[in-house]
Amino acid sequence: ETGVTQSPTHLIKTRGQQVTLRCSSQSGHNTVSWYQQALGQGPQFIFQYYREEENGRGNFPPRFSGLQFPNYSSELNVNALELDDSALYLCASSLWGLSTDTQYFGPGTRLTVL
Amino acid sequence: AQTVTQSQPEMSVQEAETVTLSCTYDTSESDYYLFWYKQPPSRQMILVIRQEAYKQQNATENRFSVNFQKAAKSFSLKISDSQLGDAAMYFCAWGSARQLTFGSGTQLTVLP
Numbered sequence: 001e002t003g004v005t006q007s008p009t010h011l012i013k014t015r016g017q018q019v020t021l022r023c024s025s026q027s028g029h030n031t032v033s034w035y036q037q038a039l040g041q042g043p044q045f046i047f048q049y050y051r052e053e054e055n056g057r058g059n060f061p062p063r064f065s066g067l068q069f070p071n072y073s074s075e076l077n078v079n080a081l082e083l084d085d086s087a088l089y090l091c092a093s094s095l096w097g098l099s100t101d102t103q104y105f106g107p108g109t110r111l112t113v114l
Numbered sequence: 115a116q117t118v119t120q121s122q123p124e125m126s127v128q129e130a131e132t133v134t135l136s137c138t139y140d141t142s143e144s145d146y147y148l149f150w151y152k153q154p155p156s157r158q159m160i161l162v163i164r165q166e167a168y169k170q171q172n173a174t175e176n177r178f179s180v181n182f183q184k185a186a187k188s189f190s191l192k193i194s195d196s197q198l199g200d201a202a203m204y205f206c207a208w209g210s211a212r213q214l215t216f217g218s219g220t221q222l223t224v225l226p
Contacts, residue, residue, distance in 0.1 A: 042205050042216030056212035088157060105159035
């Protein structure tokens, strides 16, 4: 069984730039959720994708957007980067309809905005 | 909105001893799940244990067990026979089908 993978591991950007983070879900899973974890805090829910559509969203502005592909992998895009966007971005996958509540996490992407 | 509170920023335990991490939550929903996740320095969030709110029986996974008090909205994690590899940040989380709401975490140190 293949676990959740994320790329890249680390990323450095400057304020105002755009970034794309990638996630491959665990085999057999069809739902992907994204979380932002600032240093010293718990993860905050950004949004979830199911059947290639946004299926729920947390309190994040529209410059945070995403995609899900037919193979259930997903991208997180952040436009007009701000210094406060510096964080660990976690992707989690689950199986909608059977055990949707249980989410399995990838290793994360560390984003630094200068 | 759901909130999850972990009132112990740091805890320490002697190797082979037992430690309990506290968590309280607030929700108006009746159907939900509760989780404990472990995040070691490698940053990978690892599922430790899961509890369905409709089940009265407390979940157990090997050395890990929970004390789930639904009326009090309390969900504590007990780690028995603590091992050096248990050292990590532990997060309590409330879950529905769509999202997890996390607490601020408890940093657990295991002393040899």
